Amino acid sequence: MFASIISYGLAVGAVYALIGITYNVMFSASRVFSFTAGMLGMLGGVLGALFIKDWGINAVLGFVAVLACGAVLGLVTEILTVRPVLKNIEQHLYVLSTLAFALMIQQVTAIEYGTEAYPFPVLIPIDANSILAIVDQKFWLPVLACIVTIVGLEFLYRRTLIGRAFLAIAEDSYAARALGLPETRLRMASYALAGVIGTLAGFTGAQMLLAFIGNQPILNFYGFVPVALGGMGSNRGAVIGGLALGLFQQAANFLVGGIFAAVAVFAVFIVVLLLRPEGLAGASAARRV
Amino acid sequence: MSIKRRTVLTGSAAGVVSLTSGLAAPAIAQSDPIKIGYLPALTGPSSSTGVGINRGTQLAVEEINKAGGIKGRKIELITRDTQSDPTKAVNAVAELTQRAKASMIWGPVNSGEALAATPLIARDKVPMLHPCWVDELIDVKKYPMAFRIAPTNTQVGGGANHYVVDVLKLKKVAVVSDTTGYGTASANTYVPMLKAKGAEVVYTNHVDAANPDLKPELLRMQSAGAQAIMPWSVNAGFLSRILNTRGAMGWDVPVVGQTTLGSGQTKALLEKPENWNKVYSNNFRNCCYVNGKLPPRAADYVERLKKEKIEFADTLLWWVALGWDGAFMMADALKNAGTKNEDIVAYMNKVKDWPGIYGTVTWTPEQHNGFPDQEVVMCEVNSLRDGAFNIAPGYSS
Numbered sequence: 001m002f003a004s005i006i007s008y009g010l011a012v013g014a015v016y017a018l019i020g021i022t023y024n025v026m027f028s029a030s031r032v033f034s035f036t037a038g039m040l041g042m043l044g045g046v047l048g049a050l051f052i053k054d055w056g057i058n059a060v061l062g063f064v065a066v067l068a069c070g071a072v073l074g075l076v077t078e079i080l081t082v083r084p085v086l087k088n089i090e091q092h093l094y095v096l097s098t099l100a101f102a103l104m105i106q107q108v109t110a111i112e113y114g115t116e117a118y119p120f121p122v123l124i125p126i127d128a129n130s131i132l133a134i135v136d137q138k139f140w141l142p143v144l145a146c147i148v149t150i151v152g153l154e155f156l157y158r159r160t161l162i163g164r165a166f167l168a169i170a171e172d173s174y175a176a177r178a179l180g181l182p183e184t185r186l187r188m189a190s191y192a193l194a195g196v197i198g199t200l201a202g203f204t205g206a207q208m209l210l211a212f213i214g215n216q217p218i219l220n221f222y223g224f225v226p227v228a229l230g231g232m233g234s235n236r237g238a239v240i241g242g243l244a245l246g247l248f249q250q251a252a253n254f255l256v257g258g259i260f261a262a263v264a265v266f267a268v269f270i271v272v273l274l275l276r277p278e279g280l281a282g283a284s285a286a287r288r289v
Numbered sequence: 290m291s292i293k294r295r296t297v298l299t300g301s302a303a304g305v306v307s308l309t310s311g312l313a314a315p316a317i318a319q320s321d322p323i324k325i326g327y328l329p330a331l332t333g334p335s336s337s338t339g340v341g342i343n344r345g346t347q348l349a350v351e352e353i354n355k356a357g358g359i360k361g362r363k364i365e366l367i368t369r370d371t372q373s374d375p376t377k378a379v380n381a382v383a384e385l386t387q388r389a390k391a392s393m394i395w396g397p398v399n400s401g402e403a404l405a406a407t408p409l410i411a412r413d414k415v416p417m418l419h420p421c422w423v424d425e426l427i428d429v430k431k432y433p434m435a436f437r438i439a440p441t442n443t444q445v446g447g448g449a450n451h452y453v454v455d456v457l458k459l460k461k462v463a464v465v466s467d468t469t470g471y472g473t474a475s476a477n478t479y480v481p482m483l484k485a486k487g488a489e490v491v492y493t494n495h496v497d498a499a500n501p502d503l504k505p506e507l508l509r510m511q512s513a514g515a516q517a518i519m520p521w522s523v524n525a526g527f528l529s530r531i532l533n534t535r536g537a538m539g540w541d542v543p544v545v546g547q548t549t550l551g552s553g554q555t556k557a558l559l560e561k562p563e564n565w566n567k568v569y570s571n572n573f574r575n576c577c578y579v580n581g582k583l584p585p586r587a588a589d590y591v592e593r594l595k596k597e598k599i600e601f602a603d604t605l606l607w608w609v610a611l612g613w614d615g616a617f618m619m620a621d622a623l624k625n626a627g628t629k630n631e632d633i634v635a636y637m638n639k640v641k642d643w644p645g646i647y648g649t650v651t652w653t654p655e656q657h658n659g660f661p662d663q664e665v666v667m668c669e670v671n672s673l674r675d676g677a678f679n680i681a682p683g684y685s686s
Contacts, residue, residue: 001505001508004502004504004505008501008502012501116524116525116526116554117524117525117526117529117554117558118554118557118558119557119558208501209499209501210526210558212499212526214498214499214526215499218499250502253500253502253505253506254505254508257494257496257505257506257509258494258495258496258506259468259494259495259496259497261497261500262497
């Protein structure tokens with residue numbers, strides 16, 4: 001039981017954390033909560049199964065193609081659903097535009113690919129007797145993807161000029177633009193990056209979650225929880241929040257089971273937000289008076 | 290009395306009218322095709338059943354028309370694809386009943402569309418035949434012209450319960466469903482039925498179908514002493530996870546439930562082919578192999594279809610048989626009762642032991658559910674060949 005809680009909890013938690021990071025990367029660049037994160041996760045699984053299993057493309061090329069599709073979708077999201085509503089961001093129209101775009105893509109997937117859950121291929125052929133087979137790849141792949149992503153993002157944001165430029169627009173886009181930073185191009189790059197991370201989450205988690213359009217609303221919601229728990233814009237918070245959510249959810253599955261497990265997750269979520277509205281890792285924002 | 294010109298003209302005009310209406314009308318009626326409205330879901334997410342039923346229906350209508358139709362009149366099947374969408378079904382109903390003046394309606398073949406369309410067809414007073422299972426579709430007071438040629442959901446659940454409790458003689462049962470309307474409604478209906486049969490339901494729960502790990506649920510069932518698992522869901526992902534977890538736990542307990550357990554989608558998601566052993570899904574006695582052979586009616590039917598090069602590789606025998614039976618049942622009603630709606634209903638109310646390929650149908654004025662309980666059986670899901678399955682072990686043949 002304990003092993004099952006840890007393995008499933010960490011794996012699902014890593015997928016939630018990556019979806020949380022997807023939200024954050026888009027949020028940092030535009031102050032917009034784009035509800036396309038779950039869609040990207042769902043497509044990571046569906047496109048991966050389509051390319052590798054149905055079309056017979058080699059796993060590595062399939063993986064690259066899925067991430068490329070994610071990047072393109074990220075760009076399309078920015079151009080079609082975010083840019084037109086940025087001027088009146090206080091009206092929160094992005095909720096409608098991003099959600100509508102995500103639902104459209106989900107419907108197209110349902111029509112073209114199907115509404116059933118489909119199997120996702122085993123990506124890495126591992127001999128059953130080798131040391132790597134002790135823990136199934138469906139558990140360690142999303143965790144590995146999460147580690148690589150968070151290390152990569154930390155490196156990008158702290159050590160590179162372009163990363164610092166990202167941070168600059170996240171802090172104050174007006175000032176950044178005044179300093180001559182190409183805000184629009186940087187925002188587009190952020191959305192492409194978010195597309196890559198979102199599809200990566202879905203792709204690496206798909207051996208566990210299957211290639212299934214029903215994953216979209218679940219990832220949209222459970223990926224948002226770590227962002228709210230960890231503090232908006234905080235990737236470290238999202239990782240801690242995501243892993244904690246996965247472990248807690250799996251423990252609740254064992255302890256109470258059935259629909260009560262979902263109720264337990266919601267209950268903890270609400271209690272945490274009541275106690276710390278800014279999130280566990282977020283700093284409370286000082287209001288200018 | 291003088292005969293005026295006007296009187297003569299009026300009289301002869303009346304004579305001409307009475308002559309034409311008395312003589313010409315039957316002549317037109319006899320050559321006209323008889324229209325049957327048909328509402329299959331041929332595209333969209335729940336279309337595999339519709340495509341199978343359609344194959345049987347089209348073949349039957351072709352055969353009836355080749356043999357001279359109904360008293361010399363051909364059947365014209367007016368097909369409107371509902372695209373698995375209740376709104377489209379509702380629009381098609383208006384067209385079929387009001388503009389096309391169909392004599393009977395076959396379908397819709399999916400429950401969601403049938404629930405939306407039935408009240409409208411009843412309002413327009415057109416006799417209809419249902420191939421779907423939802424209990425609410427048949428109500429002799431609300432829909433006196435609706436008849437069902439298939440089992441109800443209650444019969445389907447009852448068939449599974451009968452197999453577990455009476456045939457396998459297992460008394461401790463775990464019932465699990467997903468959280469959809471179908472899943473929860475099925476589990477909530479079948480659990481009291483199981484208890485009424487004397488079984489002990491040691492575990493029951495509704496689980497989110499997207500939950501990737503069902504081990505906690507199965508461990509709970511195992512520790513409660515369950516001797517059989519009865520999952521109610523049409524979600525292949527959910528069902529395959531139950532089967533894979535059961536396999537990984539090495540737990541040798543039968544899984545008994547709905548037809549999706551035996552679908553190709555579920556099979557594709559199995560981690561090992563052995564995980565499909567000891568899994569029994571709903572099926573129908575006339576369309577199952579008993580000791581390697583189909584019952585005589587179905588065997589003759591399959592032989593005939595094979596001669597016409599009809600293959601069952603991508604569909605199921607019971608779907609095709611159901612489509613075939615529906616068309617022949619309507620043709621029988623139209624042949625014996627004509628095309629007036631009251632006459633058709635009066636005829637169908639008296640149908641007794643009608644020998645279909647799919648089922649033996651009996652209706653009475655009080656009961657328009659025509660499928661017999663004893664023909665709802667379970668089959669071995671891993672035994673599919675030529676569109677049919679082996680009957681599950683334990684039934685007397």
